[in-house]
Amino acid sequence: MDVLVPFAASRPKTRLAGVLGPDERAEFAEEMLYDVCCAVESTGASPMVLSTDPIESAWPVVVDDRPLTDAVNDRIEPPVAVVMADLALATPAALSRLLDADGDVVLAPGLGGGTNALLVRTPEFYVDYHGASIADHRRIATEVGTTTTVDSFRLAVDIDEADDLAEVLLHGDGRAARWLREAGIELETAGGRATVRRSTPR
Structure with a gap:
């Protein structure tokens, strides 16, 4: 089965600017992409990387700089899955739950209302990544066939904010987690909640 992995190659992960510099954010995003693929x-x-710009990759890359919804909809040829490139905690077991689940459309919600991964088996389904996309995707899926939701912590956590880096350090064991440690990003547990701090200057 083909799996599209959308990747924002230009100015990636801007919400991590408080912790990582521009070049670091680009490097970290590529490490997450590698882990996901x-x-x-x-x-x-x-896996096929759907990138906004040309990149070097061990996997096939298709370049499309249009908005995510348009780029993905043009490439939905069932059966096909879409897995976001910032799911640094994704494992083969978690992804197999998605790919092996029954249903015309299988959805893996993200924290905060996004759609972190999905599987499409019907040509009538289309994506809409604006706003709280999981609600829109459930509605569309119900209109065109049967839908299944995969409840998975490892697929629900996408890495957007600085606090999300704590999840990578706590639960990740791939290149993204190693990159953070080598960059001097460490866990900070003061206050009863795991966050991160930088032990070395940029």
Whole structure:
């Protein structure tokens, strides 16, 4: 099965600017992309990177600088899955739950209302990533066929904010987690909640 992995290559992860500089954010985003593609490949599926700009990759890359909704909709040829490139905690087991689930449309919600991964088996389905996309995708899926929701912590956590980096350090074991540690990003547990701090200057 083909799995599209959308990747924002230009100015990635701007909300991490308080912790990582521009070049660091680009490097970290590429490490997460690598981890996601490896996890997809380990399920037996075939990852294809859908990038906003040309990049070097061990996997096929299609360049499309249009908004995410348009770029994905033009490439939905069922059966096909879409897995976001910032799911640094994704594992082959978690992705297999998505790919093996029954239903015309299988959805993996993200924290905060997004859609972090989905599987499409019907040509009538289309994506709409604006706003709280999981609600829109549930509605569209119900209109065109049967829908299944996969409740997975590892697929629900996408890495956007500085506090999300704590989840990578706590639960990740791939290149993204190693990159953070080598960059001097450490866990900070003061106050009863895990956050991160930088032990070395930029």
